Ligand SMILES: CC(C)[C@H](C(=O)O)[C@@H](O)C(=O)O
């Protein structure tokens with residue numbers, strides 16, 4: 193019997209409830225496919241932060257880096273200012289482990305209610321590969337005030353006014369600024385990953401950017417995209433502005449095979465993608481470093497108001513669990529979990545409120561585990 | 568008879584065809600409401616650029632600044648690199664005239680096919696106020712290479728690595744970067760405009776940002792939002808992350824009254840809004856400087872492949888024309904045009920292909936002009 197050790201961070205709000213169901217289903221898959229998981233719990237999240245002042249320590253990160261895949265519930269708590277936990281735990285892990293791929297399958301499962309008219313599961317079945325360590329997520333920015341030395345206000349004044357022949361600022365003006373950067377290496381590796389995926393799929397890669405306005409950063413993105421595309425002459429490609437992309441996700445999701453996107457635009461369009469595939473309760477995500485430590489999570493938040501109510505849909509988390517064990521090498525077990533999710537949905541007997549049912553979180557987890565075991 | 572002089576830039580692709588219909592309808596409204604428009608044509612666009620090398624000159628901008636409202640068709644041409652015309656004409660005008668409001672009504676008209684299930688015109692009826700002169704649209708960015716002096720690569724290396732305990736760079740690494748900035752003045756004026764609008768509407772303002780990750784720039788935005796909100800104690804508010812906002816636009820558009828957003832996120836969510844209201848053929852936009860020169864346009868592009876075919880839907884342009892004459896003070900004429908559009912749609916007799924009909928661009932313009940005239 194293969195033995196795996198998998199670290200798990202249940203996190204905040206509904207995190208512990210949904211993770212419990214995810215574990216249940218993976219354990220069932222292990223029973224069926226001959227592996228056993230030793231779950232190693234990590235306490236990180238809001239309570240741990242409020243008690244100890246620690247978000248996630250260097251030591252914890254080092255310890256976690258000994259594993260291939262982390263199972264994450266959800267992070268976020270109303271008692272703490274926006275960004276503190278997300279940046280201090282979730283983004284810290286993505287950056288520390290250099291999880292440069294954020295993989296988001298956008299797939300309308302059979303039997304799921306789609307909010308878009310006239311679309312069937314055959315129309316909504318593609319993958320978004322989001323860059324996950326660069327772009328506007330690098331946390332470089334600040335404030336500047338007239339009078340501050342060496343501040344960016346000077347840059348602002350000079351360039352902005354010279355560019356547009358204006359003279360709009362006053363002495364009291366204050367600004368907030370943010371810098372985004374993408375590197376050659378960072379851009380090529382994620383685009384290469386997308387092309388490799390497309391080679392095994394429908395051989396089409398769609399790029400997302402806003403090169404007509406943010407021309408410096410995304411003009412660079414397009415060049416790197418073209419450089420990688422040249423090595424894949426059998427894969428067709430197209431460029432899409434992010435604004436237009438939100439329209440195609442609604443109107444023509446059937447156009448897509450693999451979509452590759454810079455970090456921030458990826459954040460935006462994958463939430464829309466989650467909606468198109470039936471809602472956040474069904475949308476998993478993987479933060480992947482193919483050679484290192486990856487991390488899998490539902491893409492929804494910690495939904496504090498549902499905490500402890502055994503009410504929310506665990507399917508996104510269970511699906512993320514399937515991605516996790518696929519990453520460990522258990523492809524057949526992973527496929528079995530995804531098809532068990534599909535069976536649960538098409539039977540439409542044990543479903544949470546968001547899918548029109550009245551079952552609890554744990555009922556759905558048990559039902560999917562039962563289906564995995566073929567009972 | 569009141570006499571107006573209105574500059575018009577038909578622009579590229581289908582621009583001249585749709586603008587012709589917009590003028591036709593405004594002229595009809597003038598006939599009915601007692602005003603006469605002297606249209607002053609400006610040649611700017613792709614052909615003019617290819618012939619003369621000029622995008623839009625300081626002299627033209629100065630001349631245009633003598634007017635209250637400009638009527639714009641569409642800008643964009645496949646012969647010219649992405650961004651050149653958009654930045655050199657459209658964005659140049661927005662910045663030069665300090666059109667700090669981009670106003671986008673998101674309204675599902677009666678009889679329009681909505682791609683979202685179970686939504687009626689009562690559910691989709693709100694306004695997006697997009698900041699239009701700052702944020703990531705200021706055009707500050709560049710490339711940096713290892714070895715370049717005083718480059719941003721140093722900043723990148725130091726901050727990025729220090730922040731995440733990494734050491735990822737190689738000597739050959741190259742980066743592309745972009746800077747976004749918002750000012751106190753620029754942020755407060757657009758948010759104030761949104762609150763003023765909400766005061767006359769359902770008294771609710773929703774803010775869009777990504778303060779949990781781009782905390783410097785959008786933390787600043789939130790502070791300014793709160794400062795303005797304090798002056799409007801009777802208006803309720805909420806904050807939304809842009810990623811979540813794309814979900815609410817699809818799932819709960821009925822939640823919104825006035826949505827205020829930084830420039831780039833506004834670009835993205837208003838295209839999605841256009842789709843939700845039935846498609847780009849129906850979505851108008853106004854670039855507004857309440858004290859200066861405003862500019863009205865359909866939000867769709869120049870659709871080169873339909874050029875000269877009398878095929879595309881002129882309704883977005885006609886609706887933008889209504890916004891233009893409302894800005895000139897002709898509120899009743901503007902309302903009459905919008906309701907004529909609604910009549911044309913609900914009669915469903917004279918419609919372009921995108922609405923399931925087979926009429927030409929000019930047929931639709933004539934039909935709406937006829938309805939305006941009460942014939
Ligand atoms: C919670 C937040 C920091 C995160 C992000 O912006 O990446 C989330 O929206 C996601 O998509 O995983």
Ligand SMILES: CC(C)[C@H](C(=O)O)[C@@H](O)C(=O)O
Pocket residue numbers: 404405435653654657658834866
């Ligand atoms: C054409 C482009 C520069 C423009 C923008 O990004 O603002 C357009 O998308 C818009 O929304 O008006």
